[in-house]
Amino acid sequence: MAETSGMALIRGIDIDKVAKGFADEESIFKKYVTISNTSAREIRWYQKTSGFLDSTDTTAITASQIANTDQLALPTIVEQSWTRNTSYVRKYFVQSPTISDEDIKDTDIDILMGNMRDLTRAVEHQVDLRIWNVLTENQSASTINNVAITNEWDDYSNATPIADLMQAKAYIRAQGYNPEGAILFLNSNEHLYLINWLIATKGSSIPAFASQRVQDGVVMELLGLRVVVSQNVTADYAAVVIPQRAATWKSFTPITARTIEDVGIGTKIRVWEEGECILTDPKAVCLLSNVGPS
Numbered sequence: 001m002a003e004t005s006g007m008a009l010i011r012g013i014d015i016d017k018v019a020k021g022f023a024d025e026e027s028i029f030k031k032y033v034t035i036s037n038t039s040a041r042e043i044r045w046y047q048k049t050s051g052f053l054d055s056t057d058t059t060a061i062t063a064s065q066i067a068n069t070d071q072l073a074l075p076t077i078v079e080q081s082w083t084r085n086t087s088y089v090r091k092y093f094v095q096s097p098t099i100s101d102e103d104i105k106d107t108d109i110d111i112l113m114g115n116m117r118d119l120t121r122a123v124e125h126q127v128d129l130r131i132w133n134v135l136t137e138n139q140s141a142s143t144i145n146n147v148a149i150t151n152e153w154d155d156y157s158n159a160t161p162i163a164d165l166m167q168a169k170a171y172i173r174a175q176g177y178n179p180e181g182a183i184l185f186l187n188s189n190e191h192l193y194l195i196n197w198l199i200a201t202k203g204s205s206i207p208a209f210a211s212q213r214v215q216d217g218v219v220m221e222l223l224g225l226r227v228v229v230s231q232n233v234t235a236d237y238a239a240v241v242i243p244q245r246a247a248t249w250k251s252f253t254p255i256t257a258r259t260i261e262d263v264g265i266g267t268k269i270r271v272w273e274e275g276e277c278i279l280t281d282p283k284a285v286c287l288l289s290n291v292g293p294s
Contacts, residue, residue, distance in 0.1 A: 026228050027121070027128035029135070032183055032243040033277065036042040041089040045278050046082045047143075059162050062197040085278070088254040090130065092123045093272040100266040112267065119271040123255060127273060128232050132185070134277040135247055136287050144279075145171035145286035152292050153193035156201045161194055165223050168240040168286035175283035182242045184225040187233040190291045198222075228269050238288040251275040 096115045103111055135286065137144055147167050151158040169179040186194065221227065225240060233239070243248075253274035260268040279285070 011060075013103060025092065027124040027232070029128045029131035029169060029232065030249055032228075033131060033135075034244050034248040036248055036250060038089065038252050038275075041252060043087045043089070043276060045085055045280065047085055047280060047282070054139065079287065085274045087250070087278050089250070089274050089276050090271060091253075091274045093125050094119050094122050094270070096109060096269040097267040098268050100291050101264065104267065112259065112269065114258075116269050116271070119269055120255060120257055123271050123273050125232070127249075127255075127275070128230075131247065131249065131277045132230075132232050132234070134279050135241055135285055136234075136237065137279070137282075138240050139234050139287065139289070141287045142290075143282035145175070145283060147171070147286060147288045148264075149288060149290040152290060153190060153197055154292050156197055159193075159197055159201075161197055162223065164288060164291075165240070168175070168288060169223070169225075171286050172242065172284060177242055177245070177281070177284045179240065179242065180224040182225055182240050184222070184227045185233050185239045185241065186227060186229050187235050187237070187292075188229055188231060189235055189293075190233075190238055191227070191229045193292050194227075218273065236290060236292055238291045240286045240288070243282040244279070245278050246281050247277055249275055249277050 096119060099111050099115065133139075135144075145168065147164055149164050150158060153159045153161050165184065169182070172179040172182070251274075253272065255271070256272040257269065257271045260270060262268070
């Protein structure tokens with residue numbers, strides 16, 4: 001039977017001082033977006049519509065008018081278009097129950113620090129999920145690039161993950177972004193399928209990969225992409241993202257933890273963060289769908 005922090009069976013002098021039993025999944029997405037502060041809860045921002053200005057961006061202008069302008073002729077008029085958006089800060093807020101003074105004083109486990117740590121991670125986890133969902137438009141591509149994979153990566157006989165990843169890079173490059181050094185976000189299942197395909201199906205037929213397939217249990221780089229594995233990536237999806245370019249986390253209140261003492265009774269812990277992720281450069285993202293079984 002699992003014990004909560006207020007139950008007597010976790011107390012005693014013979015138990016391990018370090019509470020075990022939960023594996024921590026790092027919250028990683030905030031590392032790959034731009035961080036900036038906002039002083040207002042309403043955020044007005046502008047999203048560029050296209051990369052290169054050419055005949056598709058200005059009515060009645062052809063590419064030849066730009067590339068082959070007559071001498072003494074006036075320059076061709078082209079202009080970028082921007083979409084104005086408004087986002088609102090979200091509050092991520094959790095609190096512990098009251099932890100009694102007696103539990104705080106005589107429990108071998110550091111109850112306050114343990115709860116504060118896990119509550120903080122709970123907030124970080126929700127922020128992490130929000131950034132992933134904004135980057136991928138809730139896994140329903142509208143303005144971001146999208147590769148709909150024909151053969152799932154667990155279909156080792158027919159899967160073509162190299163072609164799929166190169167297509168994602170091609171879509172991003174076609175929009176004027178350099179995809180070299182971009183991040184490939186994978187769920188652990190899709191990571192498994194990719195590794196199995198690379199090792200069991202292709203093996204040493206991939207140049208320079210056979211001797212560098214796995215480093216510390218994780219594929220570190222493939223096709224110029226840095227591979228990052230997180231359980232916060234939705235199963236059956238992956239994404240290629242240009243870090244610090246595609247999105248921005250607007251911080252209104254950084255993650256904060258406070259204890260609230262009820263004298264003679266106990267202490268509560270509150271943890272919160274306020275902010276919002278905005279997708280400033282959607283074409284710097286490519287969602288891969290149907291990567292593996294959902």
